[in-house]
Amino acid sequence: MVGAETRKGVVLVLMPVGRDAATVAGLIERTGLRAVICHTVRDVVDHLERIVDVVLVAEEALYGSNANDLKDWVDCQPQWSDQPFIVLTNHNEGPKFAAFRRELVLRLRNVNFLERPLQTITLQATVISAERARSRQYETRAYLEAQRGVAVELERLVAERTAELEQANTKLREEIAGRERAQAALLQAQKIEALGQLVGGVAHDFNNLLMAVIGNLDLLSKKLGEDARLHRLLDGAMEGARRGATLTQRLLAFARKQELKAQATDVRSLVENMIGLIDRSVGPMVRIELRAEDKMPVVDVDPNQLEMALLNLAVNARDAMITGGVLTIELSEQIVEVYDQLGVQPGRYVVLSVQDTGEGMDTETLARAVEPFFSTKGVGKGTGLGLSMVFGLAQQSGGALRLESAPSSGTTARLWLPVATETTLPSGRTPNLETKASGRARILFVDDDLLIAGSTVDLLEDLGHQVIEAHSAIEALRLLESGLAADLLITDHAMPGMTGIELAREVRRQYPRLPILLATGFAELEGSELVDVARLAKPYTQAQLATEIAHLLPHGRNGF
Structure with missing residues (x-):
């Protein structure tokens, strides 16, 4: 039981x-x-x-x-x-x-x-x-009934803490919002950086293609007779190649790999001198206002690129003001004491602002405004490289570009330019586009791209030089070690195995008297500060090539 x-x-x-x-x-x-x-x-x-x-x-x-x-x-x-x-x-x-x-x-x-x-x-x-x-x-x-009693007590305690928690939550929400803004800015910067790397690589390859086109067109121009129609066709092809070269320069500007000749520049004088050109560019329906402080420090920037950037900003502003409006150009000095999450480092800056009264941009458009080839102007009305070029110039100059805009409220572009620490202009020769006679020379030419190599060798031989080709840095060193008596070394930079800079460093160590000319589409080269060599930016014409050779070999053969 x-x-x-x-x-x-x-x-x-x-x-x-x-x-x-x-x-x-x-x-x-x-x-x-x-x-x-x-x-x-x-x-x-x-x-x-x-x-x-x-x-x-x-x-x-x-x-x-x-x-x-x-x-x-x-x-x-x-x-x-x-x-x-x-x-x-x-x-x-x-x-x-x-x-x-x-x-x-x-x-x-x-x-x-x-x-x-x-x-x-x-x-x-x-x-x-x-x-x-x-x-x-x-x-x-x-147990449940007991819990109900506990719940009542808990509700009382929660009610007592609600005010404190709400205050803490408000502060936390503010911190989260600030962190989200910083993360959004970081993601945008990473996105632009990735685009810059991609664009820089594309521009480099495009430069190589243009190098072959321009070189062969240069040679072809000398072979034509008196047929005017053939000359027009050739001139049209050359103009297209030049426009392509301009396009690659804008791409390299966005990628922060353009060739900049930074110098102490008086921005106020530069802007005042450009007012006439800007006025003609924006047309009679746009009124221009210039506001600037009496004394402005000089900035460290490439003046030619800054002029182009200002003109691009003015033209963009004109296109945003369909029925006319006011274009305000303003200069002011700003001091940044703490690192700005949008990329402005501590220091003194001159801020060049271009403000319009146009249509403005929504948040999505504003986020993509500096991307290369992004444009709201429609097919055939712009390359979409204006703002990306300005952005690249600002970044490469050590400053920043900020855009502020809202629909129906216009757009303000602020270009932050660092104040120059030295007021002396940088030393350097003035390019001479006239071909100088340098005599017949024996040139060792190095490029791994057979298309570029063939075109450039033809240009050099047409100038009367003897050319020995090498398709890698290792092959070039073997030729020199075997006793090749070259008067000049011309080399590309981006090559597998050993780059042009590395080749130049080794040649300078073994053959210090051998002149070296580095031909490349990149401005920023890793290790370039370790070896001082002459440089020729791609794509180049036969005249530019001859000028550089004349600078390096003013008396013909040098030997080493």
């Missing part, structure tokens, strides 16, 4: 036929539980409104619609409750009874079936097990 529990649980017994109810109640009482005999389903429901552990019911008491009241009560149980039912079945079998029992499970949910005749131990064990499960439900109810 199962031992009695200390807790006096209640078991409802509904067995309407004969003395079965009294017999079963006696067996239950022997377990230490209290049995309550009910006569109808309604009696069971009424008792369920009080504390009940188990309902034990004969199957026949639930036939017909008798189970509906129980189902309604089960459906209304609180969330913590899952009232256990023990149904005593008989030997009736068949589809009808199987379906009835499945329906009971759906209606009463927590149901155990015991088939009569019963063994005493089976009945008692099943009832005790159900009572224990119900006891745990009552414990859950007590």
